[in-house]
Amino acid sequence: MAVTIKDVARLANVSPSTVSRVISNSSRISDATKNVVYAAMEELNYKPNAIARNLANASTKTLGLIIPNKEENLFKNPFFIQAMRGISIYSQKKNYKIMFNYSSNPEDELSFVREFVHSKWVDGIILLTANEDDLCIDYLNEQAFPFVVIGRPFNLHDIMWVDNDNFQATYHLVNKLIQKGCQDIAFIGGPSRRIFSKDRLEGYKRAIDLRNLTLDEALIVETNDFTDENGYQAMKEICKHKIPDAVVTTDDLLAFGVLKYIREHDYKIKVTGFNNTPLSEYQMPALTSVDIKAEDLGYNAAKLLIRHLEGRDSPVNHFIVGTELIERQSTK
Amino acid sequence: MAVTIKDVARLANVSPSTVSRVISNSSRISDATKNVVYAAMEELNYKPNAIARNLANASTKTLGLIIPNKEENLFKNPFFIQAMRGISIYSQKKNYKIMFNYSSNPEDELSFVREFVHSKWVDGIILLTANEDDLCIDYLNEQAFPFVVIGRPFNLHDIMWVDNDNFQATYHLVNKLIQKGCQDIAFIGGPSRRIFSKDRLEGYKRAIDLRNLTLDEALIVETNDFTDENGYQAMKEICKHKIPDAVVTTDDLLAFGVLKYIREHDYKIKVTGFNNTPLSEYQMPALTSVDIKAEDLGYNAAKLLIRHLEGRDSPVNHFIVGTELIERQSTK
DNA sequence: CTGAAAGCGCTTACAG
DNA sequence: CTGAAAGCGCTTACAG
Secondary structure, eight states, rough: OOHHHHHHHHHSSSSHHHHHHHTTTTTTTHHHHHHHHHHHHHHHOOOOOOHHHHHHHHOEEHHHEEEETTTTTGTTTTHHHHHHHHHHHHHHHHTTTTEEEEEEEEHHHHHHHHHHHHTTTEEEEESSSOOTTTTHHHHHHTOOOOOESSSSOSSSSOEEEEEEEEHHHHHHHHHHHTTTOOOOOEEEEOOOOOOOHHHHHHHHHHHHHHHOOOGGGGGEEEEEEEOOOHHHHHHHHHHHOOOOOOESSSSSSHHHHHHHHHHHHHHOOOEEEEEGGGGGGGGSOOOEEEEEEEHHHHHHHHHHHHHHTTOOOOSSSSEEOEEHHHHHHHHH | OOOHHEEEHHHTTOHHHHHHHHHHHHHHOOOOHHHHHHHHHHHHOOOOOHHHHHHHTOOOOOOEEETTTTTTTTTTHHHHHHHHHHHHHHHHTOOOOOEEEEESHHHHHHHHHHHHHHOOOOEEEEEEEETTOOOHHHHHHHHHHEEEEESOOOSSSSSSEEEEEEHHHHHOOOOOOHHHTTTEEEEEEEEEHHHHHHHHHHHHHHHHHHHHOOOOOOEEEOOOOOHHHHHHHHHHHHHHHHHOOOEEEEEEEHHHHHHHHHHHHTTTOOEEEESSGGGGGGSSSOEEEOOOOHHHHEEEEEHHHHHHTTTEEEEEEEEEEEOOOOOOGGGG
């Protein structure tokens, strides 16, 4: 059997209560006793049983994570692994552990969340995406269970979240293209059930607007999925109407399809992607892309949540992570 | 306060013991009582407290995972996320949870393993890589703690592991190249502290040997890291000696560097990679690569471990996952 | 088939 | 500053 607090107490000639207090470094224990206890722990190679502590403390110092498996581009887009890394780094600092689950569909996602919540396995949950009418968010709110969302939720009751300023990112980007002399700037975006898709489109529209260019709806395509094929088709569609001099996309995969179309037709069009995936620098030409700093998103999500769990809430319940435009040949 | 087994017992007019037995669906409980208890659980919306169960059962139904963070190509190579997905899928089936940690160096890795072991947080551990003189493996062995390794360990005491047949993979590949008429086949591999590097080199040598080609040591380069730069330099080195008609590499990133060198010099050389990363199909030309089926590796690792934990050991303590050669333009 | 009791290994309010 | 005792919410050998 493993050595317990009782064994330590016996050897140190104190009560288990005292040992417990030494471990948690709590209250007023004399240095003398502390040292005896430390020595005993050392000698017996004692390690606290985390599970027993969890039960007594009604807390696990563990965060739950749901990874949406449906994401086709889970492997091509390093977003999730980067975010997880950021989460992990902050959590480790604060001695929190992480538990995760892949979900293959929204129903699974909800049931994993429920399981996390009522089994008492985790102290808080990090949602890696925010959807319109997000069932998990609704449920967690209803249960008043601590959680944070990566991605600004549609409906911010009193929710903690972290996100980029997606509006600003495309606004800035489009401005830059206009400065370079582009007039006809097309936009290929994602499904509007994702709020970042909406925000990015808005940023684009605003920039066009403020620069007194005319907004040409035929230059805007909203796709269902982030695939090269969709990018390719969207580009084909747009070009039937008019050959733009720049194309802004909201995902690198879309941009890859666009580049392919452009190569085939030997057009000279500036193209930008989003997410700065590793693939982008290998494109022909290398793709300019907006880096969304996924690791920072994860890091700050963990930070907001853990601070909340420790009762040290930040003055604001959300955090904006800056994006960075990585310029490569495709906008030269 | 959350509802406990006692509340259910009270409502159902039975003892807590009985409720507990109904939950675990154990022993002989009459259907009548079962139904009363189920009804009570339903009414109170009772959910067992997992932590309390863990403590009483001395088991958490949780697996621990260490993700080596040092891997430069964590994002470019989807190995880890794919393996995690495989692990997760099998675990979910068996109602096991997963806990993970990123480690930034081997010392961290060991200390996370220790923490997993002695805190009783997890029932078993999955190591995502096997190194020569692997400290974690030694420690886990010493502690007789259940674990499985992805990657055949150098020193197989009585260790559970899953791996590809790396020898076979390159052997087969080189044979194929020879059949296509290649004579001077170069090899660019990784550091020999990884056993898969060794195995792949052996497979290459054997194929050359059996086909009665002469093994030219100057056509073999072992690099320290899997980077395009290393691939590029290695290729440069090799070409000083002789222009080969094919190059076998043990990682896609190496192959990317090789392709770059070849493009620059406009050589006509067949090239193969390893891991079939998403990047490979975007290369110019698209890269032929060996898919190592990382998800299957993870799945079977979890399977071996969980079966072991449940006392249903497989007759063999390891499992070989087949590779698949994905042929693209680079070997046309 | 079911219950009372002890136990899993901690923590902590209470008392001294 | 320290201890005895009760408690966290389950499980299970023992007894009936």
